[in-house]
Amino acid sequence: MTKTVLIADDEPNILISLEFLMKREGYRVLLAHDGQEACDLIMTERPDLLLLDVMMPKKTGFDVCHEVRAHADFKDTPILLLTAKGRDTDVAKGLAMGANAYMIKPFSTKELVQKVREMLGAAV
Known part of the structure; x- marks a missing residue:
């Protein structure tokens, strides 16, 4: 079954490029333009x-x-x-809030794809 990835970012260019990247990898993609929209989509769509x-x-x-x-x-x-925001305190805060991983912009698309595969257990 195809895995679903929710991408939440307020920068349209980042949303477009990440959407393209994730679709190219075979994932179903949901887009949110702010945190509230992300929360709403998470509750209704249950992304992976x-x-x-x-x-x-x-x-x-x-x-x-x-x-x-x-x-x-x-x-x-x-x-x-x-x-x-790549300071150690920002990373620590993100992990303390429950994030599994943290990537600092600008990041390599290759590294991002690899991290997503790893987090989803490789199978698309």
Whole structure:
């Protein structure tokens, strides 16, 4: 069965490029333009993996992470935070909020694809 990846980012160019990349890898893709939209889609669509930008309007990636982890149905959903905020304290905060992994922008698309495969267990 095809895995579903939710991509949440307020930057349209990043959404478009990540959507293309994930579809090319064979994943079904859901797009959210802010943290609230991401939360709504997570509850209705139940994606297999979340790619969350940290700095988004309405709710940050940290907020979304926290809400997802607080919900019993989603406590095991893999979360990868994508952000320009690469300080150790930011990484620690993201992991403390429940993220499984953290990638700092700009990142290699090859590394991102590899990390997504790893987090989803390779099978598409």
